[in-house]
Amino acid sequence: MFLPPLLLSTLQEIYQRQASMLSERAVGTESELLLLIERLPEATRDTLVTLLMSYSQTKASLPINLAYLLALEGEILNLLGLTSTGHPLLTPPVLQRLQNYLPWFRQASQIVQNHLGRDLVRNYWLITRPNTPWLRTIRVETFYNEQVSAPDRYLNEEQQDLLQMWLEQFIFYCYRLLPTLPAEAMAAGIPVPPQLLPAAA
Known part of the structure; x- marks a missing residue:
C-alpha cells in the first residue's frame, strides 16, 4: 500500500523537520520512506494513514495547535521506528498565543x-x-x-x-x-x- 501523494508529502515534511533528532535508522529519500511503509503490518499502515490525515486537518485549522501537531509527529515517527530514545523530538510551547x-x-x-x-x-x-x-x-x-x-x-x-x-x-x-x-x-x-x-x- 502506497500513501496518497498529499500524505506522503506530509510525512516527508515531518521527517525533514525532525531529522536532527531521529535515530541512526532514519531514512532520507522518498523511496526509502515508501519501502519502510511497505514493510509495516497492514494495521500499522492504517494507523499511519489516520495519524497523517489528522495531522493535515489540524495543521489547516485555526488556531494552530502546535502542541498537538508535535505530539502527532512523535506518534507518526514512533510508528515508523525512526525515533531515538536518547534524543527527544522537538517540542513547542504548550500555550497558545x-x-x-x-x-x-x-x-x-x-x-x-x-x-x-x-x-x-x-x-x-x-x-x-x-x-x-x-x-x-x-x-x-x-x-x-x-x-x-x-x-x-x-x-x-x-x-x-x-x-x-x-x-x-x-x-x-x-x-x-x-x-x-x-x-x-x-x-x-x-x-x-x-x-x-x-x-x-
Whole structure:
C-alpha cells in the first residue's frame, strides 16, 4: 500500500523537520520512506494513514495547535521506528498565543460588518465580552480591526476558554439580526456555537 501523494508529502515534511533528532535508522529519500511503509503490518499502515490525515486537518485549522501537531509527529515517527530514545523530538510551547485566535474574531467581524455596519460590530463585541479583568486589559478594537496590533502574549487554558466563549456569544448575539451568519462563519472556518449548527446547514 502506497500513501496518497498529499500524505506522503506530509510525512516527508515531518521527517525533514525532525531529522536532527531521529535515530541512526532514519531514512532520507522518498523511496526509502515508501519501502519502510511497505514493510509495516497492514494495521500499522492504517494507523499511519489516520495519524497523517489528522495531522493535515489540524495543521489547516485555526488556531494552530502546535502542541498537538508535535505530539502527532512523535506518534507518526514512533510508528515508523525512526525515533531515538536518547534524543527527544522537538517540542513547542504548550500555550497558545493571543494572535492565534484573532483570525476567527476578525473574520466574524468582517462578515457582520458587511451586513450590519462597523459601529454595530464594536458594540456587539463589547456587549458579549465576558466580564473578566483580563479581557478588559486588551482594547476591544484588537479583536475586529486588523490595523490594531495585538499584544504578544501567551494564553493559559482559562483564557483560551474565555476567548472561545466570547466568540460564540458574539455569533449567537448577531445571529438574531443576521440569520445567515452561522453558515457564513462555518464556510470561513470559524467555529459555530453547537445550538446554531442546524442554522449553518
